Amino acid sequence: MKSDHSHDIGAKSWLASANDAGTPFPLQNLPFGVFRRAGTNEAFRGGVALGDQVIDLAALSEAGVFSGLAADAARACAQPALNAFFDMGKHAWRALRHALFALFGSGGPQDAAKRCLVPQASVEYGLPARIGDYTDFYTSIDHARNIVKLLRPDGAVSPNFQWMPVAYHGRVSSIGLSGQKVRRPCGQRMAAGAHVPDVGPCERLDYELELGIFIGVGNPQGERIPVASAEDHVFGLCLLNDWSARDIQAWESTPLGPFLAKSFATTLSPWIVTMDALAPYRTSWTRPAEDPQPLPYLSSAVLEESGALDIRLEVALETAMHRRDALPPTRLSRTSFRHQYWTLAQMVAHHTVAGCNLRSGDLLGSGTISGPSRDEAGALIELTQAGHAPIHLPTGETRAFLEDGDAVVMSGWCERPGYARIGFGENRAQVLPAKWD
Amino acid sequence: MKSDHSHDIGAKSWLASANDAGTPFPLQNLPFGVFRRAGTNEAFRGGVALGDQVIDLAALSEAGVFSGLAADAARACAQPALNAFFDMGKHAWRALRHALFALFGSGGPQDAAKRCLVPQASVEYGLPARIGDYTDFYTSIDHARNIVKLLRPDGAVSPNFQWMPVAYHGRVSSIGLSGQKVRRPCGQRMAAGAHVPDVGPCERLDYELELGIFIGVGNPQGERIPVASAEDHVFGLCLLNDWSARDIQAWESTPLGPFLAKSFATTLSPWIVTMDALAPYRTSWTRPAEDPQPLPYLSSAVLEESGALDIRLEVALETAMHRRDALPPTRLSRTSFRHQYWTLAQMVAHHTVAGCNLRSGDLLGSGTISGPSRDEAGALIELTQAGHAPIHLPTGETRAFLEDGDAVVMSGWCERPGYARIGFGENRAQVLPAKWD
Numbered sequence: 001m002k003s004d005h006s007h008d009i010g011a012k013s014w015l016a017s018a019n020d021a022g023t024p025f026p027l028q029n030l031p032f033g034v035f036r037r038a039g040t041n042e043a044f045r046g047g048v049a050l051g052d053q054v055i056d057l058a059a060l061s062e063a064g065v066f067s068g069l070a071a072d073a074a075r076a077c078a079q080p081a082l083n084a085f086f087d088m089g090k091h092a093w094r095a096l097r098h099a100l101f102a103l104f105g106s107g108g109p110q111d112a113a114k115r116c117l118v119p120q121a122s123v124e125y126g127l128p129a130r131i132g133d134y135t136d137f138y139t140s141i142d143h144a145r146n147i148v149k150l151l152r153p154d155g156a157v158s159p160n161f162q163w164m165p166v167a168y169h170g171r172v173s174s175i176g177l178s179g180q181k182v183r184r185p186c187g188q189r190m191a192a193g194a195h196v197p198d199v200g201p202c203e204r205l206d207y208e209l210e211l212g213i214f215i216g217v218g219n220p221q222g223e224r225i226p227v228a229s230a231e232d233h234v235f236g237l238c239l240l241n242d243w244s245a246r247d248i249q250a251w252e253s254t255p256l257g258p259f260l261a262k263s264f265a266t267t268l269s270p271w272i273v274t275m276d277a278l279a280p281y282r283t284s285w286t287r288p289a290e291d292p293q294p295l296p297y298l299s300s301a302v303l304e305e306s307g308a309l310d311i312r313l314e315v316a317l318e319t320a321m322h323r324r325d326a327l328p329p330t331r332l333s334r335t336s337f338r339h340q341y342w343t344l345a346q347m348v349a350h351h352t353v354a355g356c357n358l359r360s361g362d363l364l365g366s367g368t369i370s371g372p373s374r375d376e377a378g379a380l381i382e383l384t385q386a387g388h389a390p391i392h393l394p395t396g397e398t399r400a401f402l403e404d405g406d407a408v409v410m411s412g413w414c415e416r417p418g419y420a421r422i423g424f425g426e427n428r429a430q431v432l433p434a435k436w437d
Numbered sequence: 438m439k440s441d442h443s444h445d446i447g448a449k450s451w452l453a454s455a456n457d458a459g460t461p462f463p464l465q466n467l468p469f470g471v472f473r474r475a476g477t478n479e480a481f482r483g484g485v486a487l488g489d490q491v492i493d494l495a496a497l498s499e500a501g502v503f504s505g506l507a508a509d510a511a512r513a514c515a516q517p518a519l520n521a522f523f524d525m526g527k528h529a530w531r532a533l534r535h536a537l538f539a540l541f542g543s544g545g546p547q548d549a550a551k552r553c554l555v556p557q558a559s560v561e562y563g564l565p566a567r568i569g570d571y572t573d574f575y576t577s578i579d580h581a582r583n584i585v586k587l588l589r590p591d592g593a594v595s596p597n598f599q600w601m602p603v604a605y606h607g608r609v610s611s612i613g614l615s616g617q618k619v620r621r622p623c624g625q626r627m628a629a630g631a632h633v634p635d636v637g638p639c640e641r642l643d644y645e646l647e648l649g650i651f652i653g654v655g656n657p658q659g660e661r662i663p664v665a666s667a668e669d670h671v672f673g674l675c676l677l678n679d680w681s682a683r684d685i686q687a688w689e690s691t692p693l694g695p696f697l698a699k700s701f702a703t704t705l706s707p708w709i710v711t712m713d714a715l716a717p718y719r720t721s722w723t724r725p726a727e728d729p730q731p732l733p734y735l736s737s738a739v740l741e742e743s744g745a746l747d748i749r750l751e752v753a754l755e756t757a758m759h760r761r762d763a764l765p766p767t768r769l770s771r772t773s774f775r776h777q778y779w780t781l782a783q784m785v786a787h788h789t790v791a792g793c794n795l796r797s798g799d800l801l802g803s804g805t806i807s808g809p810s811r812d813e814a815g816a817l818i819e820l821t822q823a824g825h826a827p828i829h830l831p832t833g834e835t836r837a838f839l840e841d842g843d844a845v846v847m848s849g850w851c852e853r854p855g856y857a858r859i860g861f862g863e864n865r866a867q868v869l870p871a872k873w874d
Contacts, residue, residue, distance in 0.1 A: 133609050138693060158691045163634050164625055168693040169606035169700070172570050173794045174658055183659035185791035188601055188732070197600050199732055199790070221611055221702070222620035222872070248791060254595045256575060256605040257694025260791040263606070265658070295625070295636055353636070354622035354685060354697040357610045435659065 003280045006030075006101045009420050013104045015117070017051030024413060024423020025049040030100055031271035031424075032082060032236065034126040037118065044126040046077030046085065049271050049425070050104055052120050059116040065109075070099035081130045086216040086235050086360040090276075093216070093235065097276050125177050125270035128238075129214060129361030134170040134266070135351060136210075136242060136365035139342040143370035146382040151250075162292050165342035165350050170242075170365065171263035178239075178269050178427045184404060184434035185264040187248040197251060201434030204246035204387065205402040209315050209378035209410055211337060212240035212268050213344060213364040221357040227349035228300045231275060233358065234344055237311070239269040239410045239427035240365050246381055246401070266365075269410070269427035277422060281414035282306035285343050297353055298346045307345060311337040311424075313369055313412045315378065318428075320405040321395035329409045330393050332383060335371035404433040440717045443467075443538045446857050450541045452554070454488030461850060461860020462486040467537055468708035468861075469519060469673065471563040474555065481563040483514030483522065486708050486862070487541055489557050496553040502546075507536035518567045523653040523672050524797040527713075530653065530672065534713055562614050562707035565675075566651060566798030571607040571703070572788060573647075573679060573802035576779040580807035583819040588687075599729050602779035602787050607679075607802065608700035615676075615706050615864045621841060621871035622701040624685040634688060638871030641683035641824065642839040646752050646815035646847055648774060649677035649705050650781060650801040658794040665737045667785035668712060670795065674748070676706040676847045676864035677802050683818055683838070703802075706847070706864035714859060718851035719743035722780050734790055735783045744782060748774040748861075750806055750849045752815070755865075757842040758832035766846045767830050769820060772808035841870040 005011075006028065012019050013027045025031065031049050036042040045058035058078035060066070066074050073096035076085035085092070103113050138144065144157045160166055176182075184205055188197045216235030219225050225233055242262065249261030285307030287293055300307075313336065316329035342350075347364055368378040377383045380401055384390055387400035402408070412424035442448075443465065449456050450464045462468065468486050473479040482495035495515035497503070503511050510533035513522035522529070540550050575581065581594045597603055613619075621642055625634045653672030656662050662670055679699065686698030722744030724730055737744075750773065753766035779787075784801055805815040814820045817838055821827055824837035839845070849861035 135696075159627075160625075160634075160688055160691065164689065166689065166693055167696050169608055169696065171606055171793060172609075173655075173796050173799070174792075176658075183792050186661070187791045188597075190596075196729070197597075197732070199734060202791075218610075221613075222869075224623070245791065251597055252601065252603065253692070253694075254597065255690070255694070256603055257690075257692070259572075259604050259606065260788075260793060263793040264791045292633070295634070297636060351697075354624045354639075354682065354701045355611075355620050356608060356697060356700040359610050362610070432659075 006098060007280050007419060009418060012106045013050065014106050014108060014110055015051050015053060015104060017053065018104070020051065023051050024425050025051055026420050026422060027101060027104060028420040029273065029277050029422035030097055031273045031277065032128065033270045033272065034080065034082065034128045035123040037122055038124040044080040046079070046082055048100060049120065053117040054120055054123055055100065056116045056118050063112045063116060065103060065112050066099045069095040080126065081361065083129050083361040086129065086214065089217050090232055093274060094276055097274065127175065127177065128272055131172050131175060131361055131363045132359045134172050134175065134363045135167050136170040137165050137167040137347055137367040139165050139340050139347065139367040140370045141341040142339060142372050143368040143378060143382065146370060146377060150381065150386045163295070165347045167351065168257045170266065174263055175266045175268060178267060178429065180265065180267045180429040181432050182243055182265040182429055183432045185245045185248065185260065186434055186436050187245065187260050188251055189247040190251040201436055202245040202248055205431065206244045206246050206380045207315065207402070207408045208242035208244055208368040209313055210240040210242050210368060211311065211366040212238045213366065214272055215358045215362040215364070216360060218359040219352050219357055222355040224352040224355065225348055227298055227345050228302060230345035230348035233348055234275055236272040236274040237278070238272050239412050239424050241267040241408055241410060241427055241429060242365055242368070243267070267427055267429040269425050271425050273422065273424055278309055278414065280419040281310045281416055283308045283310050283338050294346065298349055300345070303343055303345060307343040308338045308340065311412055311414055313337065313410070316409040317399065318407040318409055319393065319395060319397055319403065321397055325395065327394060332391065333375055333377055335369055335376035335378065337366070337369055339371045340366065340369065402431050404431050406431050443535060444717050444856060446855060449543045450487065451543050451545060451547055452488050452490060452541060454490065457488065460488050461862050462488055463857050463859060464538060464541060465857040466710065466714050466859035467534055468710045468714065469565065470707045470709065471517065471519060471565045472560040474559055475561040481517040483516070483519055485537060486557065490554040491557055491560055492537065493553045493555050500549045500553060502540060502549050503536045506532040517563065518798065520566050520798040523566065523651065526654050527669055530711060531713055534711065564612065564614060565709055568609050568612060568798055568800045569796045571609050571612065571800045572604050573607040574602050574604040574784055574804040576602050576777050576784065576804040577807045578778040579776060579809050580805040580815060580819065583807060583814060587818065587823045600732070602784045604788065605694045607703065611700055612703045612705060615704060615866065617702065617704045617866040618869050619680055619702040619866055620869045622682045622685065622697065623871055623873045624682065624697050625688055626684040627688045638873050639682040639685055642868065643681045643683050643817045644752065644839070644845045645679035645681055645805040646750055647677040647679050647805060648748065648803040649675045650803065651709055652795045652797060652799040652801070655796040655799070656789050656794055659792040661789040661792065662785055664735055664782050664786035665739060667782035670785055671712055671781055673709040673711040674715070675709050676849050676861050678704040678845055678847060678864055678866060679802055679805070680704070704864055704866040706862050708862050710859065710861055715746055715851065717856040718747045718853055720745045720747050720775050731783065735786055737782070740780055740782060744780040745775045745777070747853070748849055748851055750774065750847070753846040754836065755844040755846055756830065756832060756834055756840065758834055762832065764831060769828065770812055770814055772806055772813035772815065774803070774806055776808045777803065777806065839868050841868050843868050
């Protein structure tokens with residue numbers, strides 16, 4: 001989607017908090033999630049973030065202010081998961097976006113709309129969709145190079161990396177939302193030089209900064225999605241923390257890949273920023289001339305023009321000491337999704353090339369997002385050189401890996417001259433002590 | 438569960454076909470599935486196989502012939518997926534088994550029960566549960582050794598194999614039932630000696646003979662399941678074909694494991710044989726004295742006494758020539774699940790040791806089941822020595838790997854002196870030609 005009037009930087013809302021300079025959720029954003037009033041037994045239903053409010057789509061649908069496709073879309077959003085809405089496809093997504101933009105824009109009628117607002121401070125979130133399958137990719141060449149340097153000093157990135165967006169299946173049951181308390185996992189580790197593994201609490205607990213990609217429209221089993229139309233199948237993106245137990249991972253992952261080192265938890269931010277909202281922040285995607293060019297099924301002219309997304313990302317750490325001393329979280333790194341070696345469209349096209357069917361609500365993880373410079377790394381193992389170069393925090397503490405009580409706080413936003421700044425909100429989750437024996 | 442009266446070899450049903458010598462579904466079996474009359478829009482509901490009939494559990498529940506826990510269990514089975522029934526736990530599973538055994542046993546009242554029978558020949562099956570996650574294990578040391586010998590002549594089985602039941606996450610969306618037509622996948626392969634991959638239809642399409650394990654009762658995230666009680670969480674088993682594209686697999690699997698080489702299809706047999714029905718066919722599980730003994734969290738005295746299951750398994754191949762000449766499928770191999778290096782209980786305990794939550798209806802694959810001798814191999818790649826020793830079929834054809842039109846037919850059964858022979862029925866699926874251009 002090219003930029004349209006719903007991206008106008010001059011557009012304001014009659015809802016004052018949507019016009020605040022610092023809000024991640026101005027009128028140009030309109031991200032989707034699922035919520036209810038906290039502490040109630042209300043049904044979860046779809047909502048859209050605007051300023052410091054949630055637009056209750058069930059209430060809005062009930063109020064009957066929309067007509068046509070936008071009304072049908074709002075009705076689909078009244079359910080406790082957005083799968084049916086996703087499945088309606090991009091025309092429905094766009095119709096609802098434009099209807100919301102008009103209703104909450106400064107000239108819009110306020111009476112009915114006001115009654116559909118719920119303060120974000122008073123809600124709790126649900127997973128935005130029933131996630132049928134979760135696939136985690138491996139698409140940052142800087143991450144791949146950093147990891148290989150640490151783990152195999154004489155090695156190179158695996159030869160398939162430059163030819164395909166490598167991926168593996170992840171675990172759905174343990175996916176949670178920002179606010180999740182993650183118990184430190186236990187498992188088998190083989191110490192360097194040992195011949196017998198031991199088992200106990202993970203000693204190298206890490207996060208991975210990723211984007212979560214929600215599939216909007218799926219494909220029939222046996223029919224691949226061409227790269228040129230692949231993005232029509234993507235609804236939008238959120239922030240994803242791919243928790244990783246590095247000691248468990250090192251011992252278990254040969255030959256079948258990571259399993260328990262990842263499956264204990266994955267944390268998502270509650271709001272999905274739509275591909276429509278992200279349109280102005282597209283940028284060209286190129287492959288270094290000395291690298292292999294993508295095979296035809298992963299190649300398209302549109303990709304080169306605008307296949308990458310300049311999504312700025314940041315990870316911060318808040319320890320118990322930060323909380324005690326009322327210090328803000330310490331920023332660990334900042335990078336952009338535009339550095340990724342493979343694009344969203346290529347991930348979708350590759351995922352389906354062998355006939356695997358995607359379904360509405362499926363989740364893809366982008367893989368760790370690390371940029372070219374050292375302070376752009378998306379995981380502690382990279383930032384601390386596998387623990388050899390601990391980070392010094394303003395609290396006087398150091399960190400090689402995560403300690404109990406640590407909260408990992410991810411945030412993301414887009415900005416570009418002539419366009420509004422839109423945000424993803426926050427993805428925050430905290431480590432609980434292990435339970436063993 | 439020790440053997441009880443529901444395993445009595447002398448027990449007969451008033452339904453004659455349940456007493457036929459050849460039936461996989463005598464009164465002692467009573468496997469669960471989901472079905473409806475073929476070609477109708479009826480709701481899918483739970484059923485139990487008996488002789489050549491399906492006991493319609495929705496109709497039975499409606500008829501009100503059971504009381505107490507068995508009635509509650511039958512009511513839970515009236516739904517289009519058995520997750521709620523699974524979640525009731527082993528007392529409910531057993532209560533329903535015993536009530537069915539009494540109702541359909543030779544002394545049972547026949548009038549109401551007869552009205553709840555539907556001929557198997559007239560039904561179609563649904564997936565027995567909403568599968569939240571699918572995990573595929575790697576637990577046959579004979580399979581592991583066979584594969585390593587073929588792919589890395591100087592290599593050894595990875596060192597973690599003897600310490601843990603290695604596993605990886607599989608794909609849920611493409612799981613189908615016996616009768617599935619599987620389109621030959623396409624994808625990237627790197628030919629030996631080449632420096633650039635090509636993409637196209639798989640040239641080394643294979644099956645893997647496995648058992649599918651349905652989780653009955655899950656565990657909360659962060660809480661592991663002890664090995665001693667792990668089997669209480671297992672509802673039962675079916676036959677599973679883990680289709681594998683060997684050329685795609687070889688190129689994509691480093692470092693994150695198999696992905697598109699597996700995710701295009703997985704085929705299940707429709708009937709789940711319960712752990713209760715399998716009780717008489719338990720056998721001792723031992724670890725060779727020279728091998729590492731399991732770590733405490735994978736170890737229990739009960740395992741050594743009866744941790745293994747003597748489930749006989751067979752794979753046969755039916756080509757288009759077999760069908761043209763009305764020949765029966767050609768048996769490719771026969772083995773038993775008792776050879777497996779790791780048990781069901783160990784798989785469940787290991788899966789949860791890091792805190793990963795299992796949910797009712799989750800599916801585990803046992804991993805390829807190969808026995809110690811050459812003709813007990815559970816995949817073509819082993820039987821044909823990676824294609825170097827093609828199989829000769831009675832049709833005059835040879836097979837290195839699967840050809841279009843080939844049907845893979847898996848079957849399984851248990852037998853033991855003094856007990857009935859119970860079967861799993863059939864898992865049959867056929868290869869369709871690739872779509873590529």
